[in-house]
Amino acid sequence: xxxxxxxxxxxxxxxxxxxxxxxxxxxxxxxxxxxxxxxxxxxxxxxxxxxxxxxxxxxxxxxxxxxxxxxxxxxxxxxxxxxxxxxxxxxxxxxxxxxxxxxxxxxxxxxxxxxxxxxxxxxxxxxxxxxxxxxxxxxxxxxxxxxxxxxxxxxxxxxxxxxxxxxxxxxxxxxxxxxxxxxxxxxxxxxx
Amino acid sequence: xxxxxxxxxxxxxxxxxxxxxxxxxxxxxxxxxxxxxxxxxxxxxxxxxxxxxxxxxxxxxxxxxxxxxxxxxxxxxxxxxxxxxxxxxxxxxxxxxxxxxxxxxxxxxxxxxxxxxxxxxxxxxxxxxxxxxxxxxxxxxxxxxxxxxxxxxxxxxxxxxxxxxxxxxxxxxxxxxxxxxxxxxxxxxxxxxxxxxxxxxxxxxxxxxxxxxxxxxxxxxxxxxxxxxxxxxxxxxxxxxxxxxxxxxxxxxxxxxxxxxxxxxxxxxxxxxxxxxxxxxxxxxxxxxxxxxxxxxxxxxxxxxxxxxxxxxxxxxxxxxxxxxxxxxxxxxxxxxxxxxxxxxxxxxxxxxxxxxxxxxxxxxxxxxxxxxxxxxxxxxxxxxxxxxxxxxxxxxxxxxxxxxxxxxxxxxxxxxxxxxxxxxxxxxxxxxxxxxxxxxxxxxxxxxxxxxxxxxxxxxxxxxxxxxxxxxxxxxxxxxxxxxxxxxxxxxxxxxxxxxxxxxxxxxxxxxxxxxxxxxxxxxxxxxxxxxxxxxxxxxxxxxxxxxxxxxxxxxxxxxxxxxxxxxxxxxxxxxxxxxxxxxxxxxxxxxxxxxxxxxxxxxxxxxxxxxxxxxxxxxxxxxxxxxxxxxxxxxxxxxxxxxxxxxxxxxxxxxxxxxxxxxxxxxxxxxxxxxxxxxxxxxxxxxxxxxxxxxxxxxxxxx
Numbered sequence: 001x002x003x004x005x006x007x008x009x010x011x012x013x014x015x016x017x018x019x020x021x022x023x024x025x026x027x028x029x030x031x032x033x034x035x036x037x038x039x040x041x042x043x044x045x046x047x048x049x050x051x052x053x054x055x056x057x058x059x060x061x062x063x064x065x066x067x068x069x070x071x072x073x074x075x076x077x078x079x080x081x082x083x084x085x086x087x088x089x090x091x092x093x094x095x096x097x098x099x100x101x102x103x104x105x106x107x108x109x110x111x112x113x114x115x116x117x118x119x120x121x122x123x124x125x126x127x128x129x130x131x132x133x134x135x136x137x138x139x140x141x142x143x144x145x146x147x148x149x150x151x152x153x154x155x156x157x158x159x160x161x162x163x164x165x166x167x168x169x170x171x172x173x174x175x176x177x178x179x180x181x182x183x184x185x186x187x188x189x190x191x192x
Numbered sequence: 193x194x195x196x197x198x199x200x201x202x203x204x205x206x207x208x209x210x211x212x213x214x215x216x217x218x219x220x221x222x223x224x225x226x227x228x229x230x231x232x233x234x235x236x237x238x239x240x241x242x243x244x245x246x247x248x249x250x251x252x253x254x255x256x257x258x259x260x261x262x263x264x265x266x267x268x269x270x271x272x273x274x275x276x277x278x279x280x281x282x283x284x285x286x287x288x289x290x291x292x293x294x295x296x297x298x299x300x301x302x303x304x305x306x307x308x309x310x311x312x313x314x315x316x317x318x319x320x321x322x323x324x325x326x327x328x329x330x331x332x333x334x335x336x337x338x339x340x341x342x343x344x345x346x347x348x349x350x351x352x353x354x355x356x357x358x359x360x361x362x363x364x365x366x367x368x369x370x371x372x373x374x375x376x377x378x379x380x381x382x383x384x385x386x387x388x389x390x391x392x393x394x395x396x397x398x399x400x401x402x403x404x405x406x407x408x409x410x411x412x413x414x415x416x417x418x419x420x421x422x423x424x425x426x427x428x429x430x431x432x433x434x435x436x437x438x439x440x441x442x443x444x445x446x447x448x449x450x451x452x453x454x455x456x457x458x459x460x461x462x463x464x465x466x467x468x469x470x471x472x473x474x475x476x477x478x479x480x481x482x483x484x485x486x487x488x489x490x491x492x493x494x495x496x497x498x499x500x501x502x503x504x505x506x507x508x509x510x511x512x513x514x515x516x517x518x519x520x521x522x523x524x525x526x527x528x529x530x531x532x533x534x535x536x537x538x539x540x541x542x543x544x545x546x547x548x549x550x551x552x553x554x555x556x557x558x559x560x561x562x563x564x565x566x567x568x569x570x571x572x573x574x575x576x577x578x579x580x581x582x583x584x585x586x587x588x589x590x591x592x593x594x595x596x597x598x599x600x601x602x603x604x605x606x607x608x609x610x611x612x613x614x615x616x617x618x619x620x621x622x623x624x625x626x627x628x629x630x631x632x633x634x635x636x637x638x639x640x641x642x643x644x645x646x647x648x649x650x651x652x653x654x655x656x657x658x659x660x661x662x663x664x665x666x667x668x669x670x671x672x673x674x675x676x677x678x679x680x681x682x683x684x685x686x687x688x689x690x691x692x693x694x695x696x697x698x699x700x701x702x703x704x705x706x707x708x709x710x711x712x713x714x715x716x717x718x719x720x721x722x723x724x725x726x727x728x729x730x731x732x733x734x735x736x737x738x739x740x741x742x743x744x745x746x747x748x749x750x751x752x753x754x755x756x757x758x759x760x761x762x763x764x765x766x767x768x769x770x771x772x773x774x775x776x777x778x779x780x781x782x783x784x785x786x787x788x789x790x791x792x793x794x795x796x797x798x799x800x801x802x803x804x805x806x807x808x809x810x811x812x813x814x815x816x817x818x819x820x821x822x823x824x825x826x827x828x829x830x831x832x833x834x835x836x837x838x839x840x841x842x843x844x845x846x847x848x849x850x851x852x853x854x855x856x857x858x859x860x861x862x863x864x865x866x867x868x869x870x871x872x873x874x875x876x877x878x879x880x881x882x883x884x885x886x887x888x889x890x891x892x893x894x895x896x897x
Contacts, residue, residue, distance in 0.1 A: 026871045169871070181869055182837045186649070191773070
């Protein structure tokens with residue numbers, strides 16, 4: 001899990017953010033095999049800006065709250081972390097405040113997995129999807145929906161500059177129950 | 193004016209003043225158009241890296257030398273068909289350029305995928321010139337090399353003898369200072385080296401010069417401080433050709449400068465045994481010979497400086513420029529003083545002179561030849577064994593070399609590769625580190641070094657290596673392979689892919705870069721593209737078994753187990769001793785339900801390399817899947833002792849104990865597995881297993897209560 005945000009467990013408030021996204025080694029970005037869509041957007045600030053690796057461009061919604069980002073996969077995937085780049089200093093009232101992450105098979109059966117409140121974030125904010133139970137480390141789902149329920153200063157529309165979704169790395173050795181950890185095993189496990 | 197221009201051009205070429213040479217050559221051609229001068233211009237262009245120019249001016253020429261140069265230009269421009277046509281279209285049945293020509297033709301055939309023809313050509317090249325090591329190396333990499341002892345044996349000795357003996361005239365310096373000569377020679381060497389990086393060019397030049405000899409030898413006797421020209425009248429320049437073989441060696445004049453007749457008028461690119469100092473001579477043949485030998489020496493990639501500091505009067509610094517295998521050993525330079533028999537260093541006792549040339553009496557020549565052939569035999573054997581993946585033997589063979597030869601870059605790379613093939617990455621690491629320290633400029637083999645560091649997970653050292661290599665040469669594919677490996681180690685597969693693609697751009701035929709690309713694409717789960725990359729690698733070099741392995745792995749990932757088996761089988765045919773390939777072959781067999789064969793394959797893997805823990809682990813896994821828990825447990829317990837830090841071993845143990853209802857042991861092992869830092873998903877799995885174990889116990893205790 002990402003370690004940087006100061007999150008208080010009880011209320012799910014996140015303040016601050018990081019310049020750089022720092023992650024565990026065994027996380028892998030899963031967004032490439034997904035279909036991304038948004039509930040509404042202003043022309044020129046569409047869904048592409050969320051995935052262009054450019055922090056200057058942003059998505060701007062253009063409709064009623066809650067604003068939604070939908071991420072749909074072709075098969076069930078295990079997801080662990082969602083990272084958003086938002087900046088209060090730049091976007092002020094466009095900065096999202098309450099965010100709800102929902103998961104399910106499709107639009108019809110989404111259920112909330114996590115809810116966080118951002119307080120003047122500036123930089124990368126990581127939302128972990130894990131529950132307290134170790135069995136709930138991953139969310140195994142077809143679809144993820146990120147809902148912006150409200151913004152700072154009661155703004156109507158929202159800006160998100162970049163979004164990334166992470167899941168566990170698969171075992172590089174095929175058909176094996178467990179991954180290798182020691183250098184020796186790993187050295188012998190592949191030819192390069 | 194003509195000879196003046198010719199000499200100037202030659203001089204410019206040796207001093208790397210290519211644009212000047214081209215300019216002068218154009219003047220020459222304008223006033224004295226002739227085939228020879230045309231060839232000279234072509235040489236200038238080729239030296240200046242303009243094969244296209246050489247191509248155009250030589251198009252249509254018929255003389256053998258021109259055709260050879262033309263074929264060379266075509267080859268550099270990747271026009272293989274024309275190159276082949278040029279080399280083959282000959283009224284006389286001989287391929288121009290001799291051994292070099294055959295070698296070039298062999299390369300052309302190889303690039304075009306015509307394996308048998310190329311093998312034939314390489315063999316002919318070797319028989320013409322036993323010192324054409326590259327031909328032997330190509331045969332090794334094609335997997336069809338004969339034993340080194342036959343190739344570099346008596347027949348070769350006779351061949352060398354025939355071509356060397358009659359032409360020797362010792363050439364000694366007389367008054368000229370060593371240093372002057374040395375430096376001159378060195379510069380000439382360098383110049384020659386750089387001008388001639390293609391085998392056989394020297395050959396060509398010799399011929400040119402041969403013909404050039406017909407140019408009125410208005411000796412610019414003043415040319416250099418050297419007043420050797422007088423001696424050169426002794427030489428019989430061009431008409432010589434094969435007739436020279438019949439000329440008895442002239443008498444040795446002590447303390448006098450003598451021109452050295454380079455005997456190799458014949459079609460071999462035979463390097464001169466003696467390295468004559470490089471007085472520029474107006475005599476074209478002399479120059480050509482000298483130059484040719486320097487080039488030949490350079491062709492062998494001998495480091496330029498053989499001036500052994502220990503050289504005293506009687507020690508020829510470059511006496512051993514016979515073009516020993518790739519790296520000239522300083523040993524030769526240093527010992528040449530002492531070892532008379534060495535590579536034909538002058539035996540004679542020239543007091544103040546610096547005899548640079550091999551001795552002229554046939555006896556020492558013979559001993560020189562035999563010594564060299566012995567060296568080549570060892571290296572050939574080792575190289576061949578390595579390509580047959582007979583690595584233990586290769587290592588033993590290389591141990592036979594003298595320490596100085598062993599510590600040369602080429603040999604160290606071979607040794608390193610042998611260790612890599614044996615999966616002994618630690619030893620490989622030490623060898624490569626040593627080699628890199630000693631020869632930081634030598635980039636060949638550094639891609640393998642980076643792979644070693646990748647396997648050892650040495651991120652910092654790998655990053656440092658990559659940066660170093662790129663700083664040394666941005667245009668070498670090895671540097672980019674190293675940086676690609678670095679990014680791959682950090683799991684940034686996209687960046688790694690970019691680096692490997694750059695390496696490919698720099699050299700399309702760099703097989704390993706294609707394979708590495710394939711690995712990265714497989715890691716990104718883009719299996720189709722990965723397959724394409726692997727097949728591209730295989731189209732360049734069918735014996736690159738890593739690519740077969742990669743293909744097999746992609747098929748396993750895609751669950752196409754039959755295909756996977758096929759690939760692994762092919763890989764094993766090439767490298768029958770690789771336990772890793774056997775392991776995955778076994779997995780493919782197991783997944784195809786051919787379990788007996790799978791287990792047998794695992795056994796083979798275990799026997800092939802006892803230190804490989806994976807084979808035992810896989811075996812245990814297969815046994816567990818088949819329900820044979822006790823055997824599996826046995827294997828795993830052994831494994832646990834030899835690899836106590838591996839989480840997956842304990843995890844698997846736990847799982848099996850659970851199956852056999854030994855819950856205590858299961859829990860114990862799961863606990864240890866968790867302590868050993870498994871990946872997150874594994875941790876989740878293990879915890880889940882543990883929980884399910886504990887529940888039955890609780891139920892029991894509750895019932896008791």
